[in-house]
Amino acid sequence: MSAGHNTASDGQLLSIVQRIERLHEERKALADDVRDVYGEAKGVGFDPKIIRKLIARRAKDAGALAEEDSILALYEDALSRAGTRGEGA
Amino acid sequence: MSAGHNTASDGQLLSIVQRIERLHEERKALADDVRDVYGEAKGVGFDPKIIRKLIARRAKDAGALAEEDSILALYEDALSRAGTRGEGA
Amino acid sequence: MSAGHNTASDGQLLSIVQRIERLHEERKALADDVRDVYGEAKGVGFDPKIIRKLIARRAKDAGALAEEDSILALYEDALSRAGTRGEGA
Amino acid sequence: MSAGHNTASDGQLLSIVQRIERLHEERKALADDVRDVYGEAKGVGFDPKIIRKLIARRAKDAGALAEEDSILALYEDALSRAGTRGEGA
DNA sequence: TCAGATAAAATCGCGC
């Protein structure tokens, strides 16, 4: 029956759940720190949005970055050939 | 113009992009309609914020059934894996 | 008491809620359509992620776009001066 | 190198970027820890998917109180605006 | 590799 003893497995599960919840809390605290730093950045005149982009770009290795940029250029070129926006002018 | 021809692929991309942009516009128009209705609600004395909560809650209640079902399925699956019927020994 | 009559206001509220819910449904349907188009794009070999970027760029007016790009370049330059990654080279 | 000097602002930006990147790393390390715990859970026979649901539900239950409070506050606010004390009864 | 879930980021509406 449900109530009554207290399996070893129960304790294990509780421990696991609590550890994960603890880690989530720590993660959240760090996320708040990040937010604070962005706030500070804005306070001294930097644009947080751009800083995000900058950091994202730094996180990718140079190869992947160039790859993405070049595909984007490729697509834009394809569109211009196919004739949107500005057709022949 | 960039190069000479006008690949089939170029046309495909253009079509895709335009269709998505069209859908975005329609979505935006609907969003505007929603805004209008909230404005009207406010005009006849309802609090838009509360209406938002109300709608959110109705959506959640609707979703709850599905959620319960999915959890149930999950548990059943776990049980079946844990040894189908009377411990598979 | 709660049960009993059926204020005009009640009917108004119901109508408002239902209209908003209807609009939400239509919006969702369009969102699904968008997803489908991205799926189709992927199916014929385009990278959906890049298409998203492309569409986002097209949505911004040219001025804002150039502005953002130039600030990004500015920041990258500042970092290189300040001396990360590539120090004095 | 791009220009000559090394503005104070450059240093500020560098500091900001590095702090954020550091926080990201710590966050990532914690995410890895979480993954490890799920792995361990699976190793001793728990279903990670169910544990996720469990944790999500605990978080939601915890959040529900706050939610109720916020709705209550909203309603009280609406009432107070609708004519403080008695009024339309 | 894919879809589905989770988390991060951007956007929008509100009040100050």
Next chain:
DNA sequence: GCGCGATTTTATCTGA
């Protein structure tokens, strides 16, 4: 007009 909180959209991640 600006920050704040809520919503929505995008990206990452996990499991099949």
